[in-house]
Amino acid sequence: MSGKPGGSYNDVGSLIDQLGLGAIGYREFGKPKPAAMPVADRPQPVTARAESSAAIRSFPAGRDEEETTARVRPAASGSPLAFTFERLRRQAIGSSVRAPTLTLALPERSAVSAEALGWGRRQRTWAEIFAELEAASRSRAVA
């Protein structure tokens, strides 16, 4: 396998995501120097993106992967091996194990009531009940 080291790696982003510190406004000082993977026998020159030493980063939950891999993505997108770099870039190699989070948009559970279904409740007196029973028994007898 050859090409640039792919995928994103972001320990600070992981810290912020796991602890819900989206507004912390973390800054990095000290430029990371991503490794260059030589291709076959020919080492590829690396042109890193220039950036300030105090780039402000804020990491809201669910951040865009484009942003996280900005540092390690080579500027030479016109390279014939760009498709390989793109494939590797999409591979996320996390340093922390996290179970996948599923968000199921389930409707809110609510109790179903007869009134809600439009079934009216009619209170009957004992006299009415017995009268109906009597009527029912007479009708059977007739049948």
Added chain:
Amino acid sequence: MLLPLLAALVAAYMIVATPLPLEWQALCAVGMVAAILLMRRVRSRPMLIAMMVLSLLASSRYLYWRITQTLPVGPQHDAWDLFLASGLLLAELYAYVILLFGFLQTAWPLGRKPVPLPADDRLWPVVDIFIPSYNEPLKVVRPTVLAALSLDWPRDKLRVHVLDDGRREDFRRFCEQVGVAHITRPDNKHAKAGNINAALKKTNGEFVAIFDCDHIPTRSFLQMTVGTMMADPTVSLVQTPHHFFSPDPFERNLNTFRKVPNEGELFYGLIQDGNDFWDASFFCGSCAVLRRTALEQIGGIATETVTEDAHTSLRMHARGWTSAYINIPQAAGLATESLSAHVGQRIRWARGMAQIFRVDNPFLMRGLKLGQRICYANAMMHFFYGLPRLIFLTSPLGYLLLGADIIAAQGWMVLAYAAPHVLLATVTNSAVQGKFRHSFWSEAYETVLALFILWPTLLAFINPKLGKFNVTAKGGIVDRDYFDKDIARPYYFLFLANVVGLAVGAVRLFTHAEHADTVMLNIGWTIYNLLIIGCALAVASEARQVRRSVRVRVQLPALVRIGADARTHEVTTLDVSDRGVAIKLPEGVRVAPGDPIRIILIPQRSDVWLRGTVRRVAHGVLALELDEMNMEQESALVNALYGRADAWLQWRDTRAVDRPLVALREVARFGVLGGYRFARWLAEEIVSRLSGRRSQSHPQAQSP
């Protein structure tokens, strides 16, 4: 407001003080236990507090009964009975006070979050990083210095200082090489506290971050802590947890690393968080940031006691400063390597806390709030457990072996009162602190240390000036399996005494036992004690450390090149240490032990190749040993292994939450194991001594 409180107090008094006959007390006990088990199902903070209240009521009821109805006074008892009974009662009162204070301390862990720093980093303050060292080897200190240099902070506002009390030439050369200050002083007065105070005079940063020489910070440490101090000018201290990536002697010798929370987890995971609610989080000597003006106001780090850290924050609190605890592990270090080093460290803490209790008693000191008084007092009084623990381990022997009437009550009645007291406290503690301390392990930890801290705490309490600072040994290894006889010796006698007590009790029970219920109760208590002492003996069986370096299990992206093959492979690590790495072998790659290999850890951030040699290849796993590294390589390794911002976040999450019965089974298993190992060792010792004596009395004839 007053009326409901009064009504509650009256109700509580009635619950505590109403005497009941055995049947009704048994029903009351069952009711209380059933209630707590039901309450436990509701996971909420108010319910936890309700459980604490119920547990305290049960314990108060037990103690009230003990004091008013079970003391052996009267013509049928003698002074010996009263003496032993008083000892047990005092031990139970101590345990009750610790339980009460503990509940108050942990009633509402604050869970404070880091505060963002100002948007303009030109407003960020200058921070001095202090790394004190005395006799630790340079190889222990190097990673801490390299990680400190990689902290995410403006370079012109970060000053790293190695405070070298050993005044060593290799340290000076190393500091010069990496570009940090090497601060020395002409003497070693007041040990670490004096070392830091001397450095305070030579520096002027607004904040001071202190790391023990083996506590390696993550790169996000300052940004997780300093914001809190900038947002609130009254905050004198931000403390973070002490996290250990190597097993302590309990974890190593019992093989419970990352399965059972270690001894320090309760304090750093819960108690300090609870202290924060009461504004009582205290300085622990490392992994903290302090405000220089607060330190200067109290005259620097306290030097009168050997736990200068807690003493310092006590004084700052008394002056009206506040403190904060950020419960996020942002630094990690080595745990004590051997049981004797562990015991030595705890003796120092116990001595120091007893000294502070004597010199600056938190109940009497001016300027403290009530919550601070309780939290500090509990932290200090916790270390007085030596004598009470010994009393609990020997009390049933007073009845079984000496026939002393320690509790003047029928056995079933004792059970009916004591059972809810013990069970409710166990269940409540499990609910409150189950993530950080499994049930019954407190007894094991305290039993191992009880005999050793008893005398130093007593001495320090009587005369605080007696006692010296013992640096805890770091960086050594246990190079063979052995039974630490020195540590275990006191427990031989305890174990044997309890075995004898058990035997005598069994004989009494199966022959003529007059009070069979009391005998059975004491036998049960003795069996429990034997399991706990057995666990202590199991800890004394030191397990050999297979490797010189501690391996951290972590999945990191890496690039490797193997042998003469120019291809670069993307891999994932399985574990990493300062001397080696284990990786999943890439598919289709052939490699043999002895092949040279190069590796980059986290290639997205680093382009530094580390050189090494393949040591083992098996089952799809390749283990390599790293060659000697230059400074750049060492720094890259330190940053990848220890400096990641999220390096230690998930260690707590991988453990099972406490289940008391499971925990009891585990402790019992170790107890049986420890007892068996001790019995086997004892038999071997007896046999070898006897055979040694026989060969001395009948020497074999020399062959011509």
